[in-house]
Amino acid sequence: MKNLEVAELLREMADYLEISNEPFKIRAYRKAALVVEGLSEDIEQIWKDKKLTELPGIGEGIAKKIDEFLKTGKLKYLEDLKKVTPVDMEALGKIEGIGPKTILKLYQELKVKNVADLEKAAQQGKIQKIKGLGPTVEQNILKSIEFSRKTSERVPLGFALTSAEEVVRMLRTLKEVERVSIAGSTRRMKETIGDIDILATSKNPAKVINFFTKMPNVADVLAQGPTKSSIRLKEGIQVDLRVLDDRIFGAGLLYFTGNQQHNIILRKISIEKGLKLSEYGLFNKKTNKLVEGKTEEGIYKKLGMDYIEPEMREDEGEIELAQHHMLPKLISYNDLKGDLQMHTKWSDGSNTVEEMALAAKKLGHEYICITDHTGRLAIANALDEKRLLEQRKDIEKANKRIDGITILQGTEVNITENGNLDMKNSVLKHIDIVIASIHSGFKNSKEKITKRMLKAMENEHVDIIAHPTGRLITKRESYEIDLYTVFDAAKKTDTVMEINSYPERMDLRDIHVKAAIKSGVKLVISTDAHNTDQLHFIKLGIGTARRGWATRNDIINTRSLKDMLKTLKK
Ligand code: DGT
Ligand code: CA
Ligand code: CA
Ligand code: ZN
Numbered sequence: 001m002k003n004l005e006v007a008e009l010l011r012e013m014a015d016y017l018e019i020s021n022e023p024f025k026i027r028a029y030r031k032a033a034l035v036v037e038g039l040s041e042d043i044e045q046i047w048k049d050k051k052l053t054e055l056p057g058i059g060e061g062i063a064k065k066i067d068e069f070l071k072t073g074k075l076k077y078l079e080d081l082k083k084v085t086p087v088d089m090e091a092l093g094k095i096e097g098i099g100p101k102t103i104l105k106l107y108q109e110l111k112v113k114n115v116a117d118l119e120k121a122a123q124q125g126k127i128q129k130i131k132g133l134g135p136t137v138e139q140n141i142l143k144s145i146e147f148s149r150k151t152s153e154r155v156p157l158g159f160a161l162t163s164a165e166e167v168v169r170m171l172r173t174l175k176e177v178e179r180v181s182i183a184g185s186t187r188r189m190k191e192t193i194g195d196i197d198i199l200a201t202s203k204n205p206a207k208v209i210n211f212f213t214k215m216p217n218v219a220d221v222l223a224q225g226p227t228k229s230s231i232r233l234k235e236g237i238q239v240d241l242r243v244l245d246d247r248i249f250g251a252g253l254l255y256f257t258g259n260q261q262h263n264i265i266l267r268k269i270s271i272e273k274g275l276k277l278s279e280y281g282l283f284n285k286k287t288n289k290l291v292e293g294k295t296e297e298g299i300y301k302k303l304g305m306d307y308i309e310p311e312m313r314e315d316e317g318e319i320e321l322a323q324h325h326m327l328p329k330l331i332s333y334n335d336l337k338g339d340l341q342m343h344t345k346w347s348d349g350s351n352t353v354e355e356m357a358l359a360a361k362k363l364g365h366e367y368i369c370i371t372d373h374t375g376r377l378a379i380a381n382a383l384d385e386k387r388l389l390e391q392r393k394d395i396e397k398a399n400k401r402i403d404g405i406t407i408l409q410g411t412e413v414n415i416t417e418n419g420n421l422d423m424k425n426s427v428l429k430h431i432d433i434v435i436a437s438i439h440s441g442f443k444n445s446k447e448k449i450t451k452r453m454l455k456a457m458e459n460e461h462v463d464i465i466a467h468p469t470g471r472l473i474t475k476r477e478s479y480e481i482d483l484y485t486v487f488d489a490a491k492k493t494d495t496v497m498e499i500n501s502y503p504e505r506m507d508l509r510d511i512h513v514k515a516a517i518k519s520g521v522k523l524v525i526s527t528d529a530h531n532t533d534q535l536h537f538i539k540l541g542i543g544t545a546r547r548g549w550a551t552r553n554d555i556i557n558t559r560s561l562k563d564m565l566k567t568l569k570k
Contacts, residue, residue: 001166001217002044002070004159004235007037008090009069009078010062015089016081018100031057031350031530036066038533040162044070056531057350088114096144096476097137105130119145136443147477154192155237156473158503158540161186163237164196167215171241174211176204178246183256187310189543191506192473195230195238197256205243212241248281248293255279261315262308269303269319277303311546330546333539335558338367340410341435341466341498341526342535346391347372347381350531353391353407354398359532361405367561369433370395371410375422383411385427392430406561408432412466417441419455421462428461433568435498437466438479446480453486457495463568464524465490467500467507474504483512487519494569496556497521499548501541502528513548522567524556 014029035057036043046052047070052063069075082089085107091114092103098118106112109130110121121127122142128135164182171180177200181187184197202208205227213221213229222230228242244252255263256279270277276285281293282302292298297307305322309330312318321327342356343349349356353370360368372391373382383391388411395409410433413421421428421436428434436456438449456462468486469478490497497516500507505528508516516523525541527534545555552558556567 001042001163002234003036003039003042003162006043006066006069007033009075010036010065011093012089013065013075013078015093015100015103016078016085019085019104020081028057028059028062032062035350035531035533037159038529038531038537040533040536042166056355056533086113091115092118094148094475095141096147097140102133105132115145144476148474154194156503157186157189157191157193157506157543158537159235160193160196160237161540163233163235164198164239166217167196167198167212167233167239170215171198171200171208171212174208176202176207176211178202179249181253183253184240184258187257188259188313189311189540189547191509191544193237195240198239198241199249199252199256200241200243201246201249201252202243203245208243209241242279244279248279248290250295250297250299251277251281251293252279254296254299257310257313259314262313262319265315265319266303273303275302309546311543312549314547328549328551331542331550331552331555331558333542334364335552336365336525336538336542336555337560338365338369338557338564339527339529339535339538340369340408340433340464340524340557341371341412341500342368342529343372343412344370346370346383346387346394347374348530353394354402355532356529356535357398357402357405357407359535361402363535363538365405367406367408367564369408369410371412371433371435373414374411374427375413385424388427388431410435412437413462414439415452415456417444417452419452421456421459425459425461428459431461432565433463434461435464435466436462437468438470442470442476442479444479446482449479450482450485453481454489457486457489457493460569462495464496464498466498466526466528467502467505468497469507469509469512471507471509472504473506478507483515484519487516487521490516490521491519494522496524496568499523499525499541499544499555500528501525501537501539501544502534503537503540506540506544508544508548510544510547513545513550517548517550517554522556523550523554526557 010029010033014026017026035055052058052066065075087103087107110126112118112121122138127133127138164186168180171177180200183199185193186196200208209229213224213231217234218231219234220232230240232238267277274285276283281290282299284291292302300307306325306327308318308322339360344351344353344356375382392409395407399407409431411431412435413423415436415438416422471478525545527538529535556564
């Protein structure tokens with residue numbers, strides 16, 4: 001699939017347009033990039049079917065650019081822009097705190113073309129001398145380079161999962177493939193992925209390997225043997241495939257799912273029982289006879305323990321609980337009845353209320369909450385009091401027209417620098433669900449940010465705190481916040497904490513989920529979708545909840561609409 005490549009291209013276009021000052025077009029390109037990135041379908045297929053302009057946010061102009069790129073592998077307009085300003089916009093753009101405007105300035109004044117130039121200039125103290133930048137910016141640039149160096153090797157789960165599912169789909173088309181599954185950290189739903197691991201079974205491994213290395217989305221073949229191979233996909237990520245005999249599928253899956261530490265302990269336990277565990281099965285140590293291999297469940301059972309879900313296999317006490325039959329019953333992937341954060345055309349989303357509702361209904365939801373930005377958040381086209389009333393009518397209309405799903409009106413309000421909300425209580429009072437979140441002042445001290453959050457939670461109208469730590473996986477670390485104090489306050493004020501499923505956010509993250517549950521805090525899993533194609537990312541939030549050992553009971557949107565509303569503040 002070329003979805004990520006096309007999204008990247010559109011984003012690059014937006015960045016270059018920003019230098020040339022075309023604000024309207026910039027937003028269009030960024031929106032289009034988001035849409036393409038979140039597609040579950042193959043962009044090339046949509047293009048072949050001539051349906052590009054049917055995608056939300058993709059008009060004739062952008063469709064033409066995508067068409068040129070898919071036809072020729074290039075974009076003349078972008079190439080020309082690049083000639084005028086020859087900088088590595090993509091890499092520099094990933095450094096938090098410098099946008100295209102600053103990149104242009106740094107190129108014009110210091111001839112900074114890439115991250116290495118940038119780091120050198122910052123180290124030599126040249127950046128702080130540029131008008132409008134200063135020493136704080138310089139420090140932040142150095143910190144951010146360090147951070148992106150640490151994380152750039154890993155890919156957010158959301159993107160890896162889309163690629164992994166695509167490879168699995170292709171392998172399934174081959175009749176020689178008996179069973180196939182995602183393994184490794186992707187199956188464990190870890191928030192970032194080093195490489196994708198896939199396990200298949202077949203009586204003809206050579207054929208499967210050969211097919212795998214020749215898939216159309218393969219960029220390089222890194223290794224190829226009779227039963228295993230590693231490739232790099234065009235979108236950049238590495239995929240390892242192992243092909244085994246179907247009789248030992250369970251053993252192979254257990255081994256390649258990991259994590260490694262979990263496997264090591266299982267092997268130790270096997271030895272204590274006179275057995276031997278490897279990727280080829282569970283064997284009797286004396287006779288070397290296969291005791292079990294077909295299913296993971298069977299192997300865990302023979303080792304005297306309950307089945308452990310992949311998301312829990314991190315050596316964090318799960319093995320002992322499984323031995324004592326005390327594992328929590330995790331929330332499952334079909335337990336959610338609704339999605340409580342999403343944006344529409346009313347603010348910075350690309351679809352209408354009705355389109356979002358129909359798409360959510362298709363996913364099986366019984367209710368959704370439209371939470372467009374309100375207040376003064378200028379970049380997000382936030383709603384004021386008057387437009388909120390108009391939106392209410394739009395939602396009522398959609399509720400009348402569509403059966404089988406209830407649409408609530410919510411809002412995402414910004415928590416200001418002094419902990420106030422940027423919308424009046426007299427307005428919030430009439431909103432079904434109020435979500436508050438921090439979108440500014442990320443560099444405040446820990447005390448200040450924590451205080452802002454506490455004050456917002458004390459507001460009687462605030463039901464949910466969205467993306468509580470503010471991190472962006474590959475871009476920016478969380479602002480500093482005392483989450484334990486926040487969780488205590490959440491419990492006291494009856495405020496729900498969000499597990500945001502947006503691929504770049506995944507916030508709260510797994511360890512926070514665990515801590516929140518320990519503090520007795522209620523949680524909600526939402527997508528923060530900005531178009532219909534992002535609604536399916538809800539599974540990322542569920543995976544995160546499972547990694548945090550959450551049960552159905554911990555998550556408010558597993559309940560029916562009536563019961564869910566009852567859990568909110570009065
Ligand atoms: P990643 O790719 O860094 O996100 O993390 P994983 O967990 O997918 O790690 P990876 O791809 O190196 O290996 C996949 C699984 O295979 C790993 O979770 C456990 C198993 N495995 C790989 N190498 C070893 C090893 O040397 N010893 C053991 N016991 N297991 C291994
Ligand atoms: Ca892996
Ligand atoms: Ca691997
Ligand atoms: Zn937000």
